[in-house]
Amino acid sequence: MLITATELPDVLIFEPKVFKDERGYFYESFNHAKFEAAIGRPVKFVQDNQSKSQQGVIRGLHFQAAPSAQGKLVRCVAGEVFDVAVDIRPGSPTFGQWSGALLSADNCRQLWIPEGFAHGFSTLSKSAIILYKTTDYYNPQAERTILWDDPSLAIDWRVEHPILSEKDKVAPLMQELLENNNGY
Numbered sequence: 001m002l003i004t005a006t007e008l009p010d011v012l013i014f015e016p017k018v019f020k021d022e023r024g025y026f027y028e029s030f031n032h033a034k035f036e037a038a039i040g041r042p043v044k045f046v047q048d049n050q051s052k053s054q055q056g057v058i059r060g061l062h063f064q065a066a067p068s069a070q071g072k073l074v075r076c077v078a079g080e081v082f083d084v085a086v087d088i089r090p091g092s093p094t095f096g097q098w099s100g101a102l103l104s105a106d107n108c109r110q111l112w113i114p115e116g117f118a119h120g121f122s123t124l125s126k127s128a129i130i131l132y133k134t135t136d137y138y139n140p141q142a143e144r145t146i147l148w149d150d151p152s153l154a155i156d157w158r159v160e161h162p163i164l165s166e167k168d169k170v171a172p173l174m175q176e177l178l179e180n181n182n183g184y
């Protein structure tokens with residue numbers, strides 16, 4: 001398994017060893033012991049999620065406020081997405097910075113996004129299916145959103161005129177969340 005650092009020290013790209021032969025391919029999509037050894041701490045995933053999106057969809061930016069914060073291990077099993085993590089940990093040296101990775105069914109890459117980051121992705125292929133593990137359960141009361149095109153983040157989503165949920169269309173700016181302190 002190849003592990004690559006990103007611009008955000010705690011956000012990592014995992015590339016599993018893919019065994020290809022005349023039948024197709026095989027790879028271990030998750031190995032708990034290897035994953036914990038790679039990130040250097042115990043991690044317990046409690047929920048698996050799956051979503052399908054059409055080209056041009058952006059889902060995000062989302063996170064759950066503490067104590068329901070979720071770490072996410074994201075992979076794309078059909079098509080291609082640009083997966084983005086934003087450091088929203090107050091006091092972090094990379095606070096407000098983002099990092100993105102192309103995840104696709106072909107590159108088999110996975111993005112590890114620890115607790116304390118907001119997450120979103122844009123759909124680059126005709127459609128895309130992502131699967132992701134989370135380290136805490138869904139808690140609607142703890143759900144928070146940040147506006148996808150918040151100018152203070154200036155994320156390049158690589159899509160024009162994105163398709164958004166009604167919730168995402170009206171998400172607050174990160175500064176608004178900080179000011180009224182309901183985001184953390």
Ligand SMILES: Cc1cn([C@H]2C[C@H](O)[C@@H](COP(=O)(O)OP(=O)(O)O[C@H]3O[C@H](C)C(=O)[C@H](O)[C@H]3O)O2)c(=O)[nH]c1=O
Binds near residue numbers: 060072120121137
């Ligand atoms: C996240 C979630 C949602 N739901 C229900 C709530 C809604 O009735 C429906 C669709 O939810 P939503 O529109 O929030 O789905 P996404 O826009 O894909 O949200 C996700 O997208 C970004 C990229 C994330 O990282 C989060 O996991 C999550 O916020 O599924 C559940 O029942 N359980 C869940 O864990």
